[in-house]
Amino acid sequence: MEKRADQLRDRLEEEILTSRYRPGDRLDEQSLAAQFGVSRTPVREALFQLVAAGLIEHRPHRGTFVSEVGPRHLMEMFEVMAELEAMCARLAARRVDASRLAAIEESHRACEAAAESGDMDGYYYENEAFHDRIRAAGGNAFLREQAAQLHKRLKPYRRLQLRVRNRVAASFREHDAIVAAIRAGDPDAAAAAMRDHVAIQGERFTDLLASLEPHGESRRARD
């Protein structure tokens, strides 16, 4: 059985990633302990893990708060993720074997089906699988882990992406270029295609963000 602290971590992570807790929200140890019917010990343990993952921040004797990412930091993270995923694609183009390639193409077709039927949630889901299979095909387990971690962390910001007009169709076309490059065994093309694919998300998102809060640091008002 999983220990309670880990359950708690997963639960809190989920709640943060789905924006049920918003950036800036305070996570009080005592309240959480009471809320989940446990003592502070496992709560603290869970919080430490989330701090290590960068999801929350801890200000001594002030409280722990859901990290405020800010457009700048967010853009930086997308930039890094683009490079990591590009590296996965490059390696995949170089090292992929038949069965892994087949797996990628299978996910690719699943994306296509979801895109054509306008199933946004389905596309989101299949898209995850698509990317993870490419990461796996790279054959670098450490890289895969790093990329997946960043991916997870950016989850709440990517999800909105797909609601942008025509984004799903565009995303699928980008996937197509990636798959073609991997199939052709062209590492540079695969890397470039993947980098663009991910970088576009970052740009689109910061565009969106910029239009919502033009003043950068100025939104501080909350409770």
Place this chain on the structure above:
Amino acid sequence: MEKRADQLRDRLEEEILTSRYRPGDRLDEQSLAAQFGVSRTPVREALFQLVAAGLIEHRPHRGTFVSEVGPRHLMEMFEVMAELEAMCARLAARRVDASRLAAIEESHRACEAAAESGDMDGYYYENEAFHDRIRAAGGNAFLREQAAQLHKRLKPYRRLQLRVRNRVAASFREHDAIVAAIRAGDPDAAAAAMRDHVAIQGERFTDLLASLEPHGESRRARD
């Protein structure tokens, strides 16, 4: 003042990174608590942080052990680090300003001085600064953090590098190419030069490792 758990974490991290604790060694909560004159609570907290950093592993009811990295995993980590540092160099070539470039060149000259006088420890130290200034020049704080973290984690393995014959001189020449590319504002050249520079370390090290333990997983004997 820093809390005791953090002191402990730093202390243990230090002892692991300097190989005073070796891979496979067991870290017993109770012994550590007794040894440092604290209770198990802060010890556990410190251990959790090290687990999150990947330095140690936790097997329930078995104990916590210093991570055994293994040649494969090590090579993977070098591969990723090469890419991250290459990205830093690429960004640096694109975005660097006069003062940051001057800082890089200053570190570069310091490396040169250490190399010529055969001061290996000095070279190691200046080399750290050189790389960090390039990371800083990239202007992506998140990337800088990620790269620095990996760098730290690979520290014990890089240090041996410099004892390889002519490695210092070769390393300096590689630095030279990197600086030239950054100064020229050539992102691709900077990235390529940096990637090679770091990748070589990985290759050299795994060469070394392979010559020491030819049988991969076979060394299990210890106390």
Place this chain on the structure above:
DNA sequence: GTCAAGATAATCGTATACAATCTTGAGGTT
């Protein structure tokens, strides 16, 4: 002699209590 089942011991996960530290706000002083 080997293997399995139970007993034993070690370790872990959690709860609770206490101490130390910081924040906050009221009240007084300049």
Place this chain on the structure above:
DNA sequence: AACCTCAAGATTGTATACGATTATCTTGAC
């Protein structure tokens, strides 16, 4: 009115105790 002082309250960090889980050793049967 602004600033400083200080006490009250809150929150965190640490210690200790206990129950639960699991590894390991013992014992006995085959």
